[in-house]
Amino acid sequence: MEWISILNYPVYLAIFVCIYGCLAIGLNIQWGYAGLFNAGVAGFFAIGAYTSAILTTPHAEGRIGGFDLPVPAGIVGAMLLAALIAWPIGRICLRFRSDYLAIVTIGVAEGIRLVARSEEWLTNSARGISGIPRPFGDLPYAQAQLAYLGITAAILLVVYLLVERQAVSPWGRMMRAIRDNEDAARAMGKDVPHRRLEAFVLGSATMGLAGALYVHLARTITPDAIDPMLVTFLVWIMVILGGSGNNRGVLLGAVIVWVIWSMSEIVTDQLPAEFALKAKYGRMFLIGLLLQVVLRFRPQGLLPEALRKTPRDGNRRRAAEDRTAPAAGKIED
Amino acid sequence: MDLLSFINFFLLPGIVQGAIYALGAIGVTLIYAIMRYGHFAHGDLATFGAFIALAVTTALGLSPYAALPVAVVFTGIFAICIDRLFYAHLRTFPKIITTIASFGVALMLRSFVQVVWGVNTTSYVHGITRPENWLGIRIKSHEIITLVVAVALVVILHQFLTRNKWGKAMRAMSDNPDLALLSGVDNGKVIALTWIIAGGLCAASGFFLGINTELKSVMGWNILLPTFAAAILGGVGRIEGAIVGGLIVGIAEELSVLIIPGEYKVMSAFAILLLVLLVRPTGLFRGKVL
Numbered sequence: 001m002e003w004i005s006i007l008n009y010p011v012y013l014a015i016f017v018c019i020y021g022c023l024a025i026g027l028n029i030q031w032g033y034a035g036l037f038n039a040g041v042a043g044f045f046a047i048g049a050y051t052s053a054i055l056t057t058p059h060a061e062g063r064i065g066g067f068d069l070p071v072p073a074g075i076v077g078a079m080l081l082a083a084l085i086a087w088p089i090g091r092i093c094l095r096f097r098s099d100y101l102a103i104v105t106i107g108v109a110e111g112i113r114l115v116a117r118s119e120e121w122l123t124n125s126a127r128g129i130s131g132i133p134r135p136f137g138d139l140p141y142a143q144a145q146l147a148y149l150g151i152t153a154a155i156l157l158v159v160y161l162l163v164e165r166q167a168v169s170p171w172g173r174m175m176r177a178i179r180d181n182e183d184a185a186r187a188m189g190k191d192v193p194h195r196r197l198e199a200f201v202l203g204s205a206t207m208g209l210a211g212a213l214y215v216h217l218a219r220t221i222t223p224d225a226i227d228p229m230l231v232t233f234l235v236w237i238m239v240i241l242g243g244s245g246n247n248r249g250v251l252l253g254a255v256i257v258w259v260i261w262s263m264s265e266i267v268t269d270q271l272p273a274e275f276a277l278k279a280k281y282g283r284m285f286l287i288g289l290l291l292q293v294v295l296r297f298r299p300q301g302l303l304p305e306a307l308r309k310t311p312r313d314g315n316r317r318r319a320a321e322d323r324t325a326p327a328a329g330k331i332e333d
Numbered sequence: 334m335d336l337l338s339f340i341n342f343f344l345l346p347g348i349v350q351g352a353i354y355a356l357g358a359i360g361v362t363l364i365y366a367i368m369r370y371g372h373f374a375h376g377d378l379a380t381f382g383a384f385i386a387l388a389v390t391t392a393l394g395l396s397p398y399a400a401l402p403v404a405v406v407f408t409g410i411f412a413i414c415i416d417r418l419f420y421a422h423l424r425t426f427p428k429i430i431t432t433i434a435s436f437g438v439a440l441m442l443r444s445f446v447q448v449v450w451g452v453n454t455t456s457y458v459h460g461i462t463r464p465e466n467w468l469g470i471r472i473k474s475h476e477i478i479t480l481v482v483a484v485a486l487v488v489i490l491h492q493f494l495t496r497n498k499w500g501k502a503m504r505a506m507s508d509n510p511d512l513a514l515l516s517g518v519d520n521g522k523v524i525a526l527t528w529i530i531a532g533g534l535c536a537a538s539g540f541f542l543g544i545n546t547e548l549k550s551v552m553g554w555n556i557l558l559p560t561f562a563a564a565i566l567g568g569v570g571r572i573e574g575a576i577v578g579g580l581i582v583g584i585a586e587e588l589s590v591l592i593i594p595g596e597y598k599v600m601s602a603f604a605i606l607l608l609v610l611l612v613r614p615t616g617l618f619r620g621k622v623l
Contacts, residue, residue, distance in 0.1 A: 099371035103558065114599075281452075289437075292419050
């Protein structure tokens, strides 16, 4: 079976694209549809990862669980807990402009990292949780990877279809109305904080799902496995580059950013050891710069949000201008 | 616990830490008041300033305190450059876009520090400073200098904002940018001035954080949450609020170890932030609500 191992690297890459695709769609629900600035994506990702790990591992001494549940139960649990933690945060912050949400979600991500680090009874602190089951994990390596790619791709497809369906439904229209003109939407009787809360919780649950998918791939999780700033930032650049408000766009962004990010690692690994470590930080610098370049030259992203109806003559030019504006809405004062 | 050990182990370290937060929070609050967005690169700008001071100290062999003014001025000018390069063209967009850009700038600043100075912990001066004993109150010389310089900076800033023509222009623009523009205030110059002040104070806060603890590449990111908590607790846009807020957050952090485990010390700022948003979003001094 030589031919199959040639595929190993692309398959590995594709699995991560699917996981980051889930994260990007989750952020797109929050930012693209509702204009919410979640700066703690990595936190919800970590909640999902740890929850599924605790639920599905066999019983272990010295920490809670494991409960030895099947993997789907772990995934559902991950989504539920991510949603449950998002709910009070949203209740407090979503009455205000999104800056508050951003700083509070940074705090949440930081808090989760601290809990993972210090609570031995819950997360086994620095040693982390290992021996996490993986569907079709008994197969030889290459086949197991392919099977897992199939699972993640199928889940991503389901998430994509459901969220697309949601976006064209009255709910999606209402969300865009709130994002683009909060006052008008409120005047039409929409409960703005409540609707924002829905988008925030739904997006966070999707991020928790991505965390669960990651942990069953890695089969082990430690507090330092998830670099909060890096994960959060990669997802943000995926959404902004791809085109916020457009799920196909953010998936395209996930493919482009993840391929660039992984491929550049291959390049920097060729460097001598003393440069290789610095090169990692150099790559992060370039990712930060990429965001600035996108915001400068193509703020609407590669695939901008599509407006469904062609407006009548008089409005056509203004609508074209609107389309080039970033999908952020007028949420400043 | 008697009064002296309470002062020595909790109150004084809290005040020193609070002064560091206050210096950062003044910048955050000024930027919000004049430009109307949260600046998330503030913590990493502080790291940058602290490492500039380190570079000056090691390159010229000066005392770190002599390097402080250099770092303050340099970081102030550097902040204007950041604004021109990355924020200025976003002014017509919704403000939250600039906040996202500042998040990217934070990553760039931090990576820059990591590439140039590495990720290891370092410090300005090696060895342990012995605390001085004043009637039982034990305080280290760098703590005294932190407090004196912080108070001096705040007094100078206050005089500038209330007496100087440009300081008044800044306050005018904070109150009503359109009216200020019509009255002949040059908004571009006020924005540049704001960045110089905020950047300089930011470098000072990073420097004092470095001299009271140690220098590392993530130290600025770690003080971002307490800094914002201080600014919001004091009331966004209120300078006196940022000072009081900084002191409260700093003292609360030190006192929190009495009731919660030490690892969660930084979470007390988070708790204060949530409490303020829940109970009094305008902050103690009735600032703006974002």
